[in-house]
Amino acid sequence: NESSIAYSVGETLDRFIKKKQDDFTYASGELSQLLRDIALATKIVNRETNRAGLANIGGAFGQTNVQGEEQQKLDVIANIRFTRALTKGGEVCAIVSEEDDEVIDLQNSSGKYVVAIDPLDGSSNIDVNISIGTIFSIYRRVTPIGSPIQLEDIMQPGNKQVAAGYVLYGSSTMLVYTTGCGVNGFTYEQSLGEFFLSHPDMKAPADGKIFSINEGGYNQFDQGLKNYLKVCKEREYSARYIGSLVADFHRNLLKGGIYIYPANPKNPNGKLRLLYEANALAFIAEQSGASATDGENRILDIQPTSLHQRTPLYIGSNIMVKEAMGFLAKEK
Numbered sequence: 001n002e003s004s005i006a007y008s009v010g011e012t013l014d015r016f017i018k019k020k021q022d023d024f025t026y027a028s029g030e031l032s033q034l035l036r037d038i039a040l041a042t043k044i045v046n047r048e049t050n051r052a053g054l055a056n057i058g059g060a061f062g063q064t065n066v067q068g069e070e071q072q073k074l075d076v077i078a079n080i081r082f083t084r085a086l087t088k089g090g091e092v093c094a095i096v097s098e099e100d101d102e103v104i105d106l107q108n109s110s111g112k113y114v115v116a117i118d119p120l121d122g123s124s125n126i127d128v129n130i131s132i133g134t135i136f137s138i139y140r141r142v143t144p145i146g147s148p149i150q151l152e153d154i155m156q157p158g159n160k161q162v163a164a165g166y167v168l169y170g171s172s173t174m175l176v177y178t179t180g181c182g183v184n185g186f187t188y189e190q191s192l193g194e195f196f197l198s199h200p201d202m203k204a205p206a207d208g209k210i211f212s213i214n215e216g217g218y219n220q221f222d223q224g225l226k227n228y229l230k231v232c233k234e235r236e237y238s239a240r241y242i243g244s245l246v247a248d249f250h251r252n253l254l255k256g257g258i259y260i261y262p263a264n265p266k267n268p269n270g271k272l273r274l275l276y277e278a279n280a281l282a283f284i285a286e287q288s289g290a291s292a293t294d295g296e297n298r299i300l301d302i303q304p305t306s307l308h309q310r311t312p313l314y315i316g317s318n319i320m321v322k323e324a325m326g327f328l329a330k331e332k
């Protein structure tokens with residue numbers, strides 16, 4: 001009956017962050033504040049994505065980013081919103097963004113944290129009203145507080161992340177993040193302007209029957225990958241590909257599945273970027289019991305050498321990632 005479906009509202013994100021902070025004696029509260037600043041920016045970007053078609057902020061911005069991609073207006077708007085929120089918050093000294101060629105130095109040398117962010121993921125889906133996302137990684141700076149930012153503050157491997165998360169602007173808007181003690185998902189209640197805990201302690205199924213890959217590039221795939229896909233089809237797995245990494249990843253995390261964006265001759269390191277796409281999702285994947293590799297190596301162990309470097313990505317249910325890698329290895 002009605003009352004039984006009245007959702008039992010979990011605790012708010014704010015209370016959850018506070019509680020987690022209380023669990024960590026050493027937590028100084030800056031990371032909590034930083035997570036709150038990100039959540040605030042998310043609410044603003046959520047509102048903008050919900051009315052993109054009406055507020056004439058859909059469509060192309062008219063410039064290309066360092067990736068050579070045509071920036072969408074919402075790419076630029078989301079980038080500004082997150083940069084502004086992190087600047088105001090005062091906890092961050094530098095930002096690496098998909099939409100900025102160079103590191104954004106916030107001229108805040110007392111900021112303890114560095115953030116790598118894909119402000120809007122799945123831009124090609126904005127104008128066709130399909131789910132899009134945001135992806136972020138948080139690192140502690142390694143050089144002394146108060147000194148200028150150095151490259152080693154920025155070029156940290158994913159295994160140094162102190163937190164990572166994604167936002168899915170989908171049929172509902174969700175924030176999913178980890179600080180290294182498991183993964184928790186929050187659903188946004190528009191009428192209250194609050195995120196509520198809806199998916200506590202998320203665990204990825206060890207195996208799955210969903211594979212996500214853009215087979216448009218099939219002819220260029222390695223033989224090992226072709227052999228793996230052939231087995232997926234013999235087993236009659238479901239092919240699901242949204243074209244928004246966050247949405248494909250989130251579905252696979254909940255239902256079990258594998259997302260693959262492979263290398264190909266045109267893109268020898270694939271398309272997805274290590275610093276602000278693969279690392280964050282790899283941290284979340286592993287924290288929920290799943291796996292993330294570049295086909296051979298653990299994503300989180302890759303030492304970055306350039307800001308916007310790309311990496312092939314095999315991410316999702318453990319058993320599926322391991323099996324796919326087995327097929328690749330056999331053809332090496």
Ligand code: AHG
Nearest residue numbers: 118120121122123124214243244245
């Ligand atoms: P972004 O919009 O942030 O540039 O990321 C797009 C990525 C990812 O979201 C998606 O899974 C992938 O590009 C889709 O690439 P293809 O269109 O080549 O399949």
Ligand code: MN
Nearest residue numbers: 067069098123
């Ligand atoms: Mn892009």
Ligand code: MN
Nearest residue numbers: 118121122277
């Ligand atoms: Mn992206």
Ligand code: MN
Nearest residue numbers: 098118120121
């Ligand atoms: Mn993007």
